[in-house]
Amino acid sequence: MILAFDVPVVKEAQDLAEELGVKIFCADIIYHLFDKFSKYIEEERLKRKHDAQNKAVFPCVLKIAPNCVFNKQNPIIVGVDVIDGVLKIGTPICVPGKQVLGGRGMRANSGVYRDWARDVDWK
Numbered sequence: 453m454i455l456a457f458d459v460p461v462v463k464e465a466q467d468l469a470e471e472l473g474v475k476i477f478c479a480d481i482i483y484h485l486f487d488k489f490s491k492y493i494e495e496e497r498l499k500r501k502h503d504a505q506n507k508a509v510f511p512c513v514l515k516i517a518p519n520c521v522f523n524k525q526n527p528i529i530v531g532v533d534v535i536d537g538v539l540k541i542g543t544p545i546c547v548p549g550k551q552v553l554g555g556r557g558m559r560a561n562s563g564v565y566r567d568w569a570r571d572v573d574w575k
Contacts, residue, residue: 453477457485509544512537 454461454469456478469476475492479485513536520531532539 510538
């Protein structure tokens with residue numbers, strides 16, 4: 453990243469920076485340069501946060517709600533209460549002492565959570 457204050461940037465330097473992936477900020481007024489730089493940093497921070505959000509797993513503790521087991525086989529559809537933590541779409545769900553079930557899809561707006569499970573005894 454290059455901050456160019458009150459200096460011209462020649463075409464060759466712009467081409468080389470573009471080729472190397474270097475961002476050049478140019479301005480004749482220092483406050484404008486600062487504003488451009490601050491805006492770029494904030495956009496990059498939000499972009500990285502959004503990218504990491506899809507990879508991060510937010511732990512939670514769930515309890516299957518009584519009388520809310522709609523389907524016991526593939527796909528398992530149950531109602532749950534979130535006891536602790538944060539439950540988001542795509543969160544892997546597991547039974548303590550068992551393997552990870554998957555947590556492929558969840559419809560949070562209706563309160564019905566869908567999960568594709570294998571080899572789990574739901575008694």
